[in-house]
Amino acid sequence: MEASITLKSLAKKFNNDIILADLSLGIESNSNHAIIGQNGAGKSTILKILIGLIEKDAGIAYINGKDISTREIETKMVTGYMPQHIDLDTEMTIFENLMVFGKLYGISSEAAKKHILKFSEVFDFKGDLLEFPTKLSTGTLRLIQFTRAMIHDPEILLLDEPTNGMDPQNKMKVWDILDTIGKNKTILFTTQDFEEVEKYADRISILHHGQIRMDGSLDKLIGVTKGLSKYQIRFADSPPENIIESMKKMPKVLKPEIIGKSLEFYSDQRKDFFEVLRLAIVVGISDIDMSFCKLLDLYLGLIGNGME
Amino acid sequence: MKGIIQREYFIFKHNIILYLCIWTLIPMIVYLFISIPFSFYIKLSNGINYLNWSSVGNWISTSSIITFAISMSIANRYRESANFSRTMLCTPNSNREHLSAIIIWSSGIGIIQLLFSLLITLSFKSANLFALDIFLVIIYIIPIIILISNIGFLIGLSFETQLVRIIISLFLLMFIFFSSGLFVPLNESLPSIFTLSPLYLSVQNIQSIMMNDSSMISSSFILLLIAMIIFIINLVITSKVFKS
Numbered sequence: 001m002e003a004s005i006t007l008k009s010l011a012k013k014f015n016n017d018i019i020l021a022d023l024s025l026g027i028e029s030n031s032n033h034a035i036i037g038q039n040g041a042g043k044s045t046i047l048k049i050l051i052g053l054i055e056k057d058a059g060i061a062y063i064n065g066k067d068i069s070t071r072e073i074e075t076k077m078v079t080g081y082m083p084q085h086i087d088l089d090t091e092m093t094i095f096e097n098l099m100v101f102g103k104l105y106g107i108s109s110e111a112a113k114k115h116i117l118k119f120s121e122v123f124d125f126k127g128d129l130l131e132f133p134t135k136l137s138t139g140t141l142r143l144i145q146f147t148r149a150m151i152h153d154p155e156i157l158l159l160d161e162p163t164n165g166m167d168p169q170n171k172m173k174v175w176d177i178l179d180t181i182g183k184n185k186t187i188l189f190t191t192q193d194f195e196e197v198e199k200y201a202d203r204i205s206i207l208h209h210g211q212i213r214m215d216g217s218l219d220k221l222i223g224v225t226k227g228l229s230k231y232q233i234r235f236a237d238s239p240p241e242n243i244i245e246s247m248k249k250m251p252k253v254l255k256p257e258i259i260g261k262s263l264e265f266y267s268d269q270r271k272d273f274f275e276v277l278r279l280a281i282v283v284g285i286s287d288i289d290m291s292f293c294k295l296l297d298l299y300l301g302l303i304g305n306g307m308e
Numbered sequence: 309m310k311g312i313i314q315r316e317y318f319i320f321k322h323n324i325i326l327y328l329c330i331w332t333l334i335p336m337i338v339y340l341f342i343s344i345p346f347s348f349y350i351k352l353s354n355g356i357n358y359l360n361w362s363s364v365g366n367w368i369s370t371s372s373i374i375t376f377a378i379s380m381s382i383a384n385r386y387r388e389s390a391n392f393s394r395t396m397l398c399t400p401n402s403n404r405e406h407l408s409a410i411i412i413w414s415s416g417i418g419i420i421q422l423l424f425s426l427l428i429t430l431s432f433k434s435a436n437l438f439a440l441d442i443f444l445v446i447i448y449i450i451p452i453i454i455l456i457s458n459i460g461f462l463i464g465l466s467f468e469t470q471l472v473r474i475i476i477s478l479f480l481l482m483f484i485f486f487s488s489g490l491f492v493p494l495n496e497s498l499p500s501i502f503t504l505s506p507l508y509l510s511v512q513n514i515q516s517i518m519m520n521d522s523s524m525i526s527s528s529f530i531l532l533l534i535a536m537i538i539f540i541i542n543l544v545i546t547s548k549v550f551k552s
Contacts, residue, residue: 100311
C-alpha cells in the first residue's frame with residue numbers, strides 16, 4: 001500500500017536530551033496508525049515535526065510524497081492537527097475560535113459554518129458555541145479541538161492523545177466519526193489508552209528512547225509473544241519468601257515479580273505455572289488468574305526491558 | 309493572513325470598551341502629565357505656543373505606544389507553547405503572512421489612536437490646521453507607526469521574560485521620544501546622529517506643517533526603509549522562534 005507519511009532517519013534533540021534517534025517509519029494511506037510510548041518518549045515530537053511546529057535536527061519527512069521542509073504550505077493544507085493540550089483562545093467564543101481556523105485554511109465562511117454546526121450537533125456543543133472556552137469542561141474543549149482539526153476536511157489527521165480528558169461516551173463518538181468519515185483519511189494518533197489502540201488502530205508503533213522498538217498490526221505484535229501467557233497468583237497474606245529466587249531458576253518463566261500481595265509472571269509453558277503453584281500453595285492463595293498476552297503486557301515488557 | 313487578522317478583530321470586538329477608554333485616555337494623560345507641566349518650563353525660540361507644538365509629540369507618542377504594545381503582546385503569544393498562536397502555525401500560512409498581519413493590525417490600531425489623539429488635542433488647543441494639513445500629518449506619522457510596530461514585534465519575539473520586555477520597552481520608547489525632539493526641542497549642538505536621524509527629521513516635518521512651513525517626505529521614505537529592514541530581521545527570527 002502507498003505510504004501517506006514517510007519518516008526517514010528522523011532525529012531531534014532538546015537540550016542534549018535525545019528525543020528521536022534515527023527514527024524511520026512509514027504510515028500507509030487510509031490507515032489508522034497508533035504510536036504508543038512512555039511520557040516523553042517523543043510521540044508528540046513526531047506529530048509536531050510533521051505539522052511544522054518543531055524543526056527536526058536530521059532526517060527527512062514526507063507527507064503524500066512531498067518533503068515537509070521544502071513544501072510546507074502544501075503539506076499543511078492536507079493535514080489536520082489536534083494538540084495534546086487545550087490551546088483554544090480564551091478571548092474568543094468557541095464559534096469564533098473555529099471560524100478563525102476555517103479562515104486560516106482558506107475555506108469559505110459558509111463552509112466553515114456548515115462544518116461547525118454539523119459537528120456541534122454530533123458532539124452536543126451547539127449550545128456552547130457562543131460561550132468562551134473558560135466556561136466549558138475539558139472534555140467539551142477536546143471535542144471542539146477535534147472539530148477544529150477536521151474543519152478543512154483534511155486527508156491526513158495527526159491526533160495527539162485525541163480522547164484524553166473525554167468521557168467514555170464522547171470517546172466512542174470520536175471514534176465513530178473517525179470510523180465513518182475517516183475511511184478515506186490517514187490517521188496518525190498517539191495515545192496512552194491501550195484499549196483504544198487494540199480496537200481502532202490498523203498498525204501500531206511502540207516508541208521507546210526515541211526509536212521504534214516494534215511496529216506492525218496488533219496480530220503481528222501479539223504474535224511475537226508466541227503464546228506467552230500472563231499468570232497472576234493472589235495470596236491471602238504475603239507471598240512465600242524466596243519464591244522469586246526459585247522462579248528465576250525456571251528458564252521459561254519471564255519477569256516474575258511481587259506486586260503487593262500478588263505474584264505475577266509470564267510463561268508459554270503451562271507446567272511452569274503448576275510448578276509455581278506448587279511452591280505457592282504452602283501459604284494461602286486467594287485467587288488465580290491467567291490471560292494471554294495483550295498489547296499492554298507486550299508494551300510493559302518492552303519498556304521494562306524484561307521480555308526483550 | 310485574513311484568519312490572523314480576523315482573530316485579532318474578534319478579540320478587539322470583545323474588548324471594544326477597553327480600547328475606547330485607552331484611545332481617549334492616553335492622549336489626555338500625555339497632555340495633562342507631560343504637555344501642561346512642560347509648558348511652564350519650555351519657551352520656544354520661534355514664539356510658537358508650546359502646547360500647540362507638543363501636540364505633535366502627543367500624536368506620535370500615543371499612537372506609537374499603543375502600536376508597540378499590541379505588536380509586542382501578539383508577538384509574544386507565539387512564544388507560549390500551549391497558545392492558540394502556536395497552533396495557528398500548523399495552518400498553511402507562511403511566517404511572512406503572520407508577521408504582515410500583525411504589523412497591519414497593530415498599525416491599524418495605532419492609526420485609530422492617532423485619529424483620537426488628533427481629535428482630542430485639537431479640541432483642547434486649536435491650532436491653525438486645515439484638513440489637508442491633518443491629512444499630511446497622518447501621512448507623515450504612518451511610517452513612524454509602521455516602524456514602531458516592527459520594533460514592538462522584534463522585542464516581543466526576542467525576550468521571553470515579561471519584566472525584561474517591560475524594562476527594555478520603557479527605555480527604548482523614552483529614548484525614541486526624547487531623542488526625536490517630541491516634547492523637548494533638541495539642541496542644535498547635539499551630535500548629528502540625533503539631528504540627522506530620519507525620525508527626528510520626520511518629527512521636524514510634522515512640526516513644520518504645524519507652523520505652516522514647507523516639509524519634505526524623504527525622511528518618511530527612509531523610515532519605511534528602516535521598517536523594512538527590521539521586518540526582514542523579524543522574519544529571520546520567526547524562522548527560529550516559530551519552530552522551537
